[in-house]
Amino acid sequence: MPRRLRRARISWRVPVEQQQNRRILLVDDNESIHADFRKVLQTDSALTAAVESAAASIFDEPVARRAPVAGFEIDSAYQGEEALARVLKSVERARPYALVFVDVRMPPGWNGVETVRRIWQVDSHLQVVICTAYSDYSWPEMIDELGESDSFVILKKPFDNIEVRQLASALVVKWSLAQQARRTMCDLQAVVRKQTRAVQSAHEETIYRLVRASLCRxxxxxxxxxxxxxxxxxxxxxxxxxxxxxxxxxxxxxxxxxxxxxxxxxxxxxxxxxxxxxxxxxxxxxxxxxxxxxxxxxxxxxxxxxxxxxxxxxxxxxxxxxxxxxxxxxxxxxxxxxxxxxxxxxxxxxxxxxxxxxxxxxxxxxxxxxxxxxxxxxxxxxxxxxxxxxxxxxxxxxxxxxxxxxxxxxxxx
Ligand SMILES: [Fe+2]
Ligand SMILES: [Fe+2]
Missing domain, CATH: 1.10.3210.10 (Hypothetical protein af1432)
Incomplete structure (x- = not known):
């Protein structure tokens, strides 16, 4: 009988992914591109379960469960106008997207750069990946259209699956960190306002008492x-x-x-x-x-x-x-x-x-x-x-x- 193999138990913890906004909007006029992106980006919990079940039979004991790799929540839009409507709705419902993948060529409507320009007017915090072939906009042309920004990157076609997954993971984390920084800044500003009011009111009270003292005489x-x-x-x-x-x-x-x-x-x-x-x-x-x-x-x-x-x-x-x-x-x-x-x-x-x-x-x-x-x-x-x-x-x-x-x-x- 083969010696039982033992594995260290992996403790459960709240995956970082669960604390993040993982909503992604795909904007492309080509339906098959949407299917490809979804395959790459959506959760692989089924695969995880299959691997764990195989491992359990090999090790002849229940295997400590690995936290599943969280997928992304994905919506699709096939034209720029539709993307804008979805972003608008997401903001109204206070469920913003963290990231948008946008194709550059989307006839007959707005191209990708125009689409990004418009959706940023609705939600300026969105991270953007612009998907482009070599013959499309150059980087300087995009800067001309969209301005200097650290909120967009260019993904050259043809796509590499791992690159797409890594970009998505990194950019949703970036969105969450930026959001957290904005919240912290707001909290700090509120504290500063409160303390300034306290100092100001002490200052004003001193003036009042000084005037009052002079009136006694x-x-x-x-x-x-x-x-x-x-x-x-x-x-x-x-x-x-x-x-x-x-x-x-x-x-x-x-x-x-x-x-x-x-x-x-x-x-x-x-x-x-x-x-x-x-x-x-x-x-x-x-x-x-x-x-x-x-x-x-x-x-x-x-x-x-x-x-x-x-x-x-x-x-x-x-x-x-x-x-x-x-x-x-x-x-x-x-x-x-x-x-x-x-x-x-x-x-x-x-x-x-x-x-x-x-x-x-x-x-x-x-x-x-x-x-x-x-x-x-x-x-x-x-x-x-x-x-x-x-x-x-x-x-x-x-x-x-x-x-x-x-x-x-x-x-x-
Ligand atoms: Fe006087
Ligand atoms: Fe006077």
Whole structure:
């Protein structure tokens, strides 16, 4: 009796093939080519079973089963138009093909290159094998038609079965890896977005608290702060600023007077007129504010620093703290200078009443080219109805409520 032959048992594992999309579309006008491809590409589980059964009789014991070589799921199209329809349907059903074999010559319809160009418009992730004879398109001609891409290869006729099988196996793996890379990239982008939002919202909350701290000292209202941000935003946008900077000035403008935190109450809250020394101390709020905001890498805080430093400079050079003139004054500060004065004179303060609109216009125009940048003032005057609408939507009596509301709008940016 022959000595029993023993074989090591092969453990079961999930074949890599089962984790992949193995859907292939064959596009060829010749029916016999489809039959040939199917023979090469479809599963050989029947063959596997026959081999295992023969082995079992030789070894006289049940043979540990070999994982079958998985085949491909194959669909056929006989013209380019039909291929396009199938690809479209596969995408709609979220069952995309991984790979398409396309013949170049398929009369009377589109040729293979035209077919590929169109199906890539529907599904740009498809891997493509273009089947061609030597006399068909050259490689440079195909590049001309389809562009540089690592998603197509050329298979020269006549085909070699093993080459076809290897190409199919390699390209479906490539499709799956590319898909996995895209998913990973999406996940990473979501994480980055979430973390950026968290950092941004912490940053915005800090701004909010800084403004709030300055309001504890100053007689200004929260409504004034909010209106200054919105009116500066409107003026900057109308003056042609890019959207990103327009967003920044809405957040930066409310910090224009944060330096008042450092001014003594005896001056800040003095119910009578200030002496010249006291007035000189009050002016220092510009320098103090700029110092508080200096050194940041945040574009919002850098803009806020410029505004805090220069919002009392005048176009004619007679302002403070540095006597800058014209375009030496940062544009953000020139914008806030206009908006801040407009808001101050249109609203009541403890020491005076807000002026009527006709007086306001006269006063603002009197500052054209002396106190204010003439170009920006012209834009501002053309926006008066919108400025009034902002003022009406945020009256002083709602001042305490607008800051938390402002804070929540920051977080949505
Ligand atoms: Fe100020
Ligand atoms: Fe102000």
């Amino acid at each position: 100053d007689a200004e209202t929260g409504a004034h702060i909010r209106r200054t941000g919105l009116c500066s935003e409107l003026l900057a946008a109308s003056a042609g600023w890019p959207a990103e900077r327009v967003d920044q000035i809405r957040l930066a403008a409310p910090m224009h007077d944060v330096g008042k935190i450092g001014i003594p109450d005896a001056i800040l809250r003095k119910p009578a007129a200030l002496t010249s020394d006291e007035y000189s101390t009050l002016r220092d709020h510009t320098i103090l504010g700029a110092r508080m905001l200096a050194g940041s890498t945040s574009p919002i805080l850098r803009m806020a620093q410029e505004i805090a430093q220069c919002h009392h400079e005048r176009w004619d050079g007679t302002g403070y703290p540095s006597g800058l003139a014209g375009e030496q004054i940062p544009e953000a500060a020139r914008i806030v200078a206009i908006v801040d004065v407009y808001d101050a004179i249109t609203h009541d303060r403890v020491y005076r009443k807000g002026l009527p609109e006709s007086e306001v216009q006269k006063l603002m125009l009197a500052g054209r080219g002396t106190q204010f940048d003439p170009r920006l003032l012209d834009v501002f005057m053309s926006l008066l109805p919108e400025m009034q609408a902002i003022a009406q939507s945020i009256p002083d009596e709602n001042g305490e409520e607008v800051l938390p509301e402002w804070c929540s709008t920051l977080s949505s940016l």
